[in-house]
Amino acid sequence: DGGITQSPKYLFRKEGQNVTLSCEQNLNHDAMYWYRQDPGQGLRLIYYSQIVNDFQKGDIAEGYSVSREKKESFPLTVTSAQKNPTAFYLCASSSFGGTYEQYFGPGTRLTVT
């Protein structure tokens, strides 16, 4: 099953720990995105990247960090500075950017206690 993958599906961490969520795509897409989904709030953009070694903050970047060392990979680190990290995290990719279809991964549900 090609496309865009995220791992793990479920992740549990203790408060104060950093955690890294994986996102990989084999669609040869230039742009990649991270969204956070909370009940009743839709999809909120955390970070996005159009090319390797470049990324932009989204609307809720505080407490998160990313890297884009390879075209295929866009990992997201949820740091201990993120006040409410428990959420469903979705990664997406698209051919050229925000005016083209975004393909979503299956998501990672992070629970921090």
Next chain:
Amino acid sequence: GENVEQHPSTLSVQEGDSAVIKCTYSDSASNYFPWYKQELGKRPQLIIDIRSNVGEKKDQRIAVTLNKTAKHFSLHITETQPEDSAVYFCAASIGPRSGGYNKLIFGAGTRLAVHP
């Protein structure tokens, strides 16, 4: 800042009826408007999209209309079926700001329930 408002937040219809979901956007430069469907526990998937150079687009039972003057667009589902039950998200493209790139802003979603 830019935002997309989506209504209603929940919608309940009988099988065979039509369903309409409406969105308004704030950025007059937005030129791409996709609609995504997310079934329970699954990833969002594109069901239809429209660009600003057309006013309406249809794909079988699904249609989207766009009114650029009023800055709103709508999703229309006809002859609804139980498998249409899901959360639907609208989105609008936002142009580059301060050296950034185009991105999408999503509405809060509409939970559609189709009852047999």
